[in-house]
Amino acid sequence: MESERTEEYLEAIYKRQGKETPVSTSSLAADLGVSQPAVTDMLRTLENKGLIDYKASRGAALTRSGEERALAVIRRHRLWERFLTDVLGMKWDKVHEEACRLEHATSPDIEKGLSSLLGGIDTCPHGHSIPDEKGNIKPEKTTPISKFRPLQKVRILAIDNEDPKLLRGIEKLGLRPGAVVTVLKRNKNGSLDVEFRKEKIALDNATASVLTAEPATETLLAREEAEIALGELPPGESAVIKTCGGGHGSIGRCLSLGFTPGSVIKMVENYRRGPVLVRVHDTEVAIGRQLAEKISVVRKEAA
Amino acid sequence: MIESAKEKAITVALAGAPNVGKSTIFNLLTGLSQHVGNWPGKTVEQKTGVFRQGELTMNIVDLPGTYSLTANSLEEQIARDYLVNENPDVVVAVLNAASLERNLYLVAELIELAPCLVIALNMLDVAEQQGMKIDPAALSQTLNISVIPIVARANRGLRELVSQIEQECGAAAGLRDVKHIEYGSEIKGVIDHVEGLLDDGITDPYPKHWTAMKLLEGDDQINKLIRGRMPAERWPALESYLRENESAAVTIATLRFEWVGRMMGVAQQKRRVGQVSLTERIDRAATHPISGLFILVAVLGAIFWLVFSIGVPIQKFLDVNLIVRTREFVYTLSFMPQWLQGFLADGVLSGAGTVLTFVPILLCFFAAWAFMEDTGYTARAAFVTDRFMHALGLHGKSCLPLVLGFGCNVPAILGTRIIDSPRARLLTILLTPLVPCTGRMAVVAIIAAAFFGNSAVLVSIGIIIFSLLMLVMVGLILNKFVIHGESSALIMELPLYHVPDLKLIGMVTWQNILAFIKRAGTVILAVSILVWLLSIIPNGNISDSVLADIGKWLEPLGRLMGLNWQMMVALLSSFVAKENTIATLGVMLSGSGGDLTQQLKAILTPAAAVAFLVVQVLFIPCVATISAIRQETGGWGWPAFALVFQLVLSFAMAILVFQASRLFQLGI
Numbered sequence: 001m002e003s004e005r006t007e008e009y010l011e012a013i014y015k016r017q018g019k020e021t022p023v024s025t026s027s028l029a030a031d032l033g034v035s036q037p038a039v040t041d042m043l044r045t046l047e048n049k050g051l052i053d054y055k056a057s058r059g060a061a062l063t064r065s066g067e068e069r070a071l072a073v074i075r076r077h078r079l080w081e082r083f084l085t086d087v088l089g090m091k092w093d094k095v096h097e098e099a100c101r102l103e104h105a106t107s108p109d110i111e112k113g114l115s116s117l118l119g120g121i122d123t124c125p126h127g128h129s130i131p132d133e134k135g136n137i138k139p140e141k142t143t144p145i146s147k148f149r150p151l152q153k154v155r156i157l158a159i160d161n162e163d164p165k166l167l168r169g170i171e172k173l174g175l176r177p178g179a180v181v182t183v184l185k186r187n188k189n190g191s192l193d194v195e196f197r198k199e200k201i202a203l204d205n206a207t208a209s210v211l212t213a214e215p216a217t218e219t220l221l222a223r224e225e226a227e228i229a230l231g232e233l234p235p236g237e238s239a240v241i242k243t244c245g246g247g248h249g250s251i252g253r254c255l256s257l258g259f260t261p262g263s264v265i266k267m268v269e270n271y272r273r274g275p276v277l278v279r280v281h282d283t284e285v286a287i288g289r290q291l292a293e294k295i296s297v298v299r300k301e302a303a
Numbered sequence: 304m305i306e307s308a309k310e311k312a313i314t315v316a317l318a319g320a321p322n323v324g325k326s327t328i329f330n331l332l333t334g335l336s337q338h339v340g341n342w343p344g345k346t347v348e349q350k351t352g353v354f355r356q357g358e359l360t361m362n363i364v365d366l367p368g369t370y371s372l373t374a375n376s377l378e379e380q381i382a383r384d385y386l387v388n389e390n391p392d393v394v395v396a397v398l399n400a401a402s403l404e405r406n407l408y409l410v411a412e413l414i415e416l417a418p419c420l421v422i423a424l425n426m427l428d429v430a431e432q433q434g435m436k437i438d439p440a441a442l443s444q445t446l447n448i449s450v451i452p453i454v455a456r457a458n459r460g461l462r463e464l465v466s467q468i469e470q471e472c473g474a475a476a477g478l479r480d481v482k483h484i485e486y487g488s489e490i491k492g493v494i495d496h497v498e499g500l501l502d503d504g505i506t507d508p509y510p511k512h513w514t515a516m517k518l519l520e521g522d523d524q525i526n527k528l529i530r531g532r533m534p535a536e537r538w539p540a541l542e543s544y545l546r547e548n549e550s551a552a553v554t555i556a557t558l559r560f561e562w563v564g565r566m567m568g569v570a571q572q573k574r575r576v577g578q579v580s581l582t583e584r585i586d587r588a589a590t591h592p593i594s595g596l597f598i599l600v601a602v603l604g605a606i607f608w609l610v611f612s613i614g615v616p617i618q619k620f621l622d623v624n625l626i627v628r629t630r631e632f633v634y635t636l637s638f639m640p641q642w643l644q645g646f647l648a649d650g651v652l653s654g655a656g657t658v659l660t661f662v663p664i665l666l667c668f669f670a671a672w673a674f675m676e677d678t679g680y681t682a683r684a685a686f687v688t689d690r691f692m693h694a695l696g697l698h699g700k701s702c703l704p705l706v707l708g709f710g711c712n713v714p715a716i717l718g719t720r721i722i723d724s725p726r727a728r729l730l731t732i733l734l735t736p737l738v739p740c741t742g743r744m745a746v747v748a749i750i751a752a753a754f755f756g757n758s759a760v761l762v763s764i765g766i767i768i769f770s771l772l773m774l775v776m777v778g779l780i781l782n783k784f785v786i787h788g789e790s791s792a793l794i795m796e797l798p799l800y801h802v803p804d805l806k807l808i809g810m811v812t813w814q815n816i817l818a819f820i821k822r823a824g825t826v827i828l829a830v831s832i833l834v835w836l837l838s839i840i841p842n843g844n845i846s847d848s849v850l851a852d853i854g855k856w857l858e859p860l861g862r863l864m865g866l867n868w869q870m871m872v873a874l875l876s877s878f879v880a881k882e883n884t885i886a887t888l889g890v891m892l893s894g895s896g897g898d899l900t901q902q903l904k905a906i907l908t909p910a911a912a913v914a915f916l917v918v919q920v921l922f923i924p925c926v927a928t929i930s931a932i933r934q935e936t937g938g939w940g941w942p943a944f945a946l947v948f949q950l951v952l953s954f955a956m957a958i959l960v961f962q963a964s965r966l967f968q969l970g971i
């Protein structure tokens with residue numbers, strides 16, 4: 001019982017350290033769902049064991065041996081989560097609680113068995129790294145998706161929260177770690193519009209702040225998602241309009257003729273020089289070459 | 304209750320995008336009662352007409368064809384100003400069912416401006432041919448606006464449209480509320496914020512919500528209006544907010560199309576099937592860079608063939624049988640005083656009368672023009688020629704007016720109305736007089752024949768090529784140095800081809816001819832009388848008249864290009880009409896015996912003859928052309944510029960040609 005509580009605390013401090021060092025008693029109290037005096041008591045005990053450095057005025061930080069213990073328990077926790085989803089087929093919003101119980105009752109042999117059963121997997125179902133048996137862990141990027149610029153393409157790395165309701169919501173959207181989305185717009189109320197699988201979805205404030213992401217690298221996207229100028233689209237191919245450039249005067253004309261972001265456009269004729277002929281909103285429209293170079297589109301895969 | 308007056312007159316405005324069959328509907332409703340003019344102070348055609356049925360009188364106004372109501376163009380500005388200021392009783396939105404998606408965009412904008420809206424859903428047959436099936440009732444229900452299906456070309460559904468208009472008008476006008484499209488909460492917040500920054504009354508007569516949206520959409524006209532009316536210290540706040548939300552224009556347009564998409568979802572039972580339509584098959588050839596050019600040349604060839612095999616012979620016939628005969632007849636009327644005979648014969652008949660003989664030629668051109676417009680070919684011709692026109696800062700649509708200029712510069716200048724970029728349009732107007740018209744070519748042909756015998760054709764072609772080279776050169780100069788501003792890019796819809804509506808073509812041609820005859824009866828008549836007066840004052844003899852004095856005064860200049868004063872007078876007389884040159888020469892040289900060829904040879908060297916051809920094709924535009932330029936540019940500035948510019952250009956070139964050929968002993 002005692003060691004279980006110790007491990008819970010070490011784990012919580014470790015996770016918190018990604019965001020604040022030293023970790024304050026109040027945030028620990030919130031994360032663990034206990035009162036502040038209880039946290040203070042426990043932190044004193046942990047300090048006596050040499051697992052943390054603790055100063056009442058500032059907070060707690062893991063010592064070397066404390067971090068080792070924490071990583072060991074996190075490894076077990078995340079291995080269990082993987083096992084529960086991948087082998088037992090449980091939903092990812094249920095596995096955290098189960099793993100919390102199992103992690104404390106795991107012998108080194110079971111840990112080894114889990115690890116070899118799961119093979120080379122190095123992340124938990126929520127996208128966090130699993131430390132190796134020596135206690136090394138890949139550093140994680142923790143930038144939430146809400147911090148990215150509009151029109152930036154990003155890959156979801158992890159879901160930085162275990163709240164089942166939130167996880168269920170995210171699963172419904174299909175946003176697994178590894179998914180590539182385009183940030184469209186940040187709204188006043190904190191929600192975020194993104195494009196995923198060619199559809200626009202809105203992420204509420206809570207969701208947007210727990211999804212961590214990194215800029216998607218070009219190599220992954222080069223084939224299907226690269227933006228090109230409309231003038232480069234070969235005849236017969238379709239594309240989705242991304243942005244509509246052009247001067248102040250022509251942009252209004254473009255918009256009223258239906259060249260709005262998201263509209264599907266089909267190239268009818270495109271000879272290397274001179275104007276191009278496209279079909280947009282059920283009509284054929286001719287556009288001068290110069291203007292066609294200022295409209296950027298994303299190719300649709302040929303049907 | 305007192306019965307309201309039995310007779311009721313209502314105002315109905317027809318709104319719609321280009322190529323939706325709006326003109327056809329307008330013609331069907333108004334027939335010959337229509338009046339064609341210009342919108343006040345604008346060079347955009349305004350058509351109004353009256354429809355009567357029983358006790359109902361509808362004054363119908365045909366608004367310019369527009370895709371939206373944001374002031375991207377003069378047409379759009381006119382259309383929305385009319386809707387706001389004149390507040391018509393009913394607005395009929397004419398939609399093309401075959402491109403309903405695009406046309407509903409305008410409806411989205413109209414809903415916010417025109418409380419009493421009726422939709423005329425035209426071309427349902429065309430849509431069906433393309434495999435689309437549209438349910439007017441469902442559309443009507445979702446929009447909460449009555450939708451009347453019609454096929455204007457077959458005159459179907461017009462009666463229902465009229466009765467619906469009458470019915471809508473009967474509904475209590477005050478109860479109608481301005482409806483808004485639901486744009487979603489985010490953008491609504493932005494619009495509301497802008498609305499909050501606007502004081503009450505500041506946006507009159509535009510609705511406040513609408514004004515806020517237009518400000519966000521970057522509408523220059525509304526922006527200027529509000530800036531002028533707002534207290535100066537408050538403007539920066541609004542301006543910076545608008546700049547912060549620059550992307551709102553795109554968002555609003557996108558949301559409008561999303562709204563359109565929802566409406567389409569309801570109205571469309573069957574989507575367009577992926578078959579290749581006739582239009583697409585024709586376009587594969589007609590818009591191809593090579594075969595498209597061949598087709599264009601063939602079409603233009605056919606038009607010129609028509610002009611030269613029908614128009615020109617009739618013109619000649621009229622000239623000989625009507626003008627010349629009548630002139631002779633006038634001189635036989637001995638009861639008339641001599642001055643009256645001269646006035647009628649030389650002032651009225653040989654001036655304005657000669658210009659009128661050109662009506663058959665113009666008829667051919669106007670009809671061909673309307674035909675190309677109505678079938679949809681004009682847009683293809685513009686598409687094919689855009690790449691060449693661009694170098695001169697012109698537009699694909701500049702090509703056809705310029706080609707038309709070979710017939711007569713006047714319809715060419717009027718034809719520039721199809722060019723939607725004001726800058727490209729002005730450039731085209733200024734370049735058109737450099738296209739040698741039939742009048743000038745007649746003079747070139749006669750003089751070349753007199754001097755160069757067998758090689759006359761070569762000389763004539765050389766002169767045409769020379770003047771086109773001048774056109775390109777002048778175009779480059781004007782584009783670069785004179786007319787400022789960025790050349791705007793081509794963006795135009797290519798309408799579906801359709802069988803031409805002969806009634807509509809006839810109507811358009813008739814209206815154009817009527818306008819030309821009016822011009823001949825006023826401006827041209829006045830100038831030809833003036834020139835005639837100058838030629839008889841003070842002694843009634845052209846050789847010592849004021850005109851001759853001017854010619855003699857110009858002789859030093861003329862000598863630089865080998866021309867004597869008679870030739871200068873002949874040149875000046877071409878101001879009335881280009882072919883007058885020959886007639887004037889005839890009168891001036893009549894004393895010296897022999898026919899015109901011998902007389903010309905006596906006073907001109909071959910080098911001087913070439914110089915005369917050069918100065919003649921480049922000389923100042925004729926009266927009719929000048930008055931057309933004035934009308935189309937809305938002032939005297941540009942016609943004055945054209946006068947001075949071409950005066951300098953023609954003299955400079957002629958002097959250059961004459962001096963060079965003398966220097967190198969060419970042809971002497």
